[in-house]
Amino acid sequence: MQVHTRHTPAFGVARISLAPGEAVQAVPDTLLASSFGITEVQQSRGGLRAHGKGQPSVFTAPKEGGWLDLAPAGPGDVYPLEMDGRSGWNVHRQAFLARPATIRVDPGWQPLQALFGGDNGFLEHYSGTGPLVLACAGPVDALKIEAGELITVRPPYLLAYPDAVQCRLRAVDPSGPQSIRTGEGLALDFAGPGTVLVQARKSR
Template sequence: MSYSQTPQMPGYPGAATYPGMSAPPPPGGQYPPQAHGSPMPPIPAYPPVPGPPAIGGATNIPTNGVCEGAQYRIDHRDSNSMLYVRLQPEYELKAKPGSMVAMDASVRIKGKLKFSMKKMFTGAEMSESIFTGPGEVMIAPEVWGDIVPLQLDGQTAWCIGKDAFLAATRGITRTTKSQGIGKALFSGEGLFVYHATGTGVIFLTSLGAIVSRTLQPGEQWIVDNGHLVAWTAQYKVERIDAGGFLSGSHTDEGLVCRFTGPGIVYIQTRNPETLGNWIAHQVPENRGS
């Protein structure tokens, strides 16, 4: 087993410059007015984030990088994370509705309704915000927590928890996938999860920090069902005698997800259900109940 950063896709050398993005911007970073059809100046690369490198789990994933038509940087990890994405002209970033913090005036934004019967019954997002460059967009999740980039290589498909999606670059296809009635009732993720494929970067968010683990063939790992973020390994839901110490467990039995390698599993260090119960308990009329 190994706790490490997510394997990096070949061709994504950290913050190296993507073809067509090498020239610096005009002084002050301002783009002059462009005639219709004239090329926009290339967008500059983000500088390295100052400070010592993070250690352990998924926190040592590079906080800046590039992909086709965009460059990104993640600041203030891992409790108040903010995602900055610089888009080349006509390149898009798809994001969770309501996640935009700010953007350049040159960026265009529109909403897109994605209707399906699955989403009517599962509560999955039925819309998305689409940002089109050139310019920078600042994105953040609705609660405090981490943001990590997941680089897809066009070969490996990922399952993404229903609340873990934040944004995705061009080249990523995100659909809903049934995971069976047993997992739907007990995994904490509902009947459908997101199924991400393609080539590009998908940005995940969490409650608390994100930790990753790479499982070797046949290796097993047990995860409390409220902590899942994303995974490639197969799993099944089990009941175990936990003495009431698992989240969401009101008896001596608790529900867990038993993963079997090979594959990668991302988990979050905080459980939304447990947090909700804690907040409810702080309300004066609920104390002692």
Template sequence: MQVRTRHTPAFGVARLLLAPGEAVQAEASAMLATSYGVHIEPRSRGGRGRSKPAVFTAGTEGGWVDITPAFPGDVHTIDLDGTQGWCVSRGSWLAVTATLRADAQWPGFHALFGAEHGFLEHATGSGTLVLACCGALDTITLSPGEFISVDPAHLLGYSDDTQARLRAISQSGPQSVRTGEGLILDFAGPGTVLTQTRTPRAMAALLGH
């Protein structure tokens, strides 16, 4: 699968170019259009996105699928080669090739969330992951020994070689590892961190969702 983007960074659209017979999983509600002949197969809810996923399969001549985020913002593509995984915010993925696996119970999350289901998923394998960014995207490349702190609501993802620690902003305030409320993430380099300039919750409130 190849990905071409347009209308970025404000109103990103990702075109997924599929080889003959190639399939990709994407959020059903994210589909804008497809080339004629692409087969759409709805799937049961996997708990990873804002709606039920679907599998899009190109015909004998190949084809394309246009997908777009629910909120105004950028789209970002991560190509994984099997040597390194990525931790991404739950619900941020738009499309994923069948050769990738998303796991909310990745052992690396145990130090962050304990036994609870947190606000992140871990993607591994070889293939392409397309993410929805709320607002504009910032890519932060951390040098060895460099530290930053990020609000979980503004986090899009980070490479899993980046050291991460989750802590409470205030011990007396409400906290949730499922949503990131009342928490902050500390990162230490080397590694890469992706942030988004708007938050899905604030954008939903603004648009009356």
């Protein structure tokens, strides 16, 4: 699977090129166009849900290969996060657009369970190798954190961060409303070294 982007960063489109018989899981509502012969199989109702986007589908290329163009519903960027298999990534639930079979989502991943107190929060964990394609509400910034440095990010602007970066979730105002499902009223403190990916506009 190869990913090429165009119309970035304001109205990004991701071209997913597939080898013969190769499959990709993607959000079906974002399919703009595809080469002829691409087949789609919808996941069962018990499958994982892309936040606010319905169940992902599995698209498979015919024997001659093929391509899909994916365009998020709103304006913003598309970002292929290249995963090398050495580190997993924690990704905002609303950001998922597409992934190959070599990348898996890890429901119930223990560090996120600890971060959110055992509930399902606004992040999900991915591991494996290949390009994890993300839909972003705005252009992407990579914030490099040096050893001993601390930064704070508000959840609606967070895109992803690797396992190696230390993270703490806290209330902005302990007396105010808070939601670990949406990130309302919360802040994330990160400790370096490492890189945190943020988007220049809030998640919708």
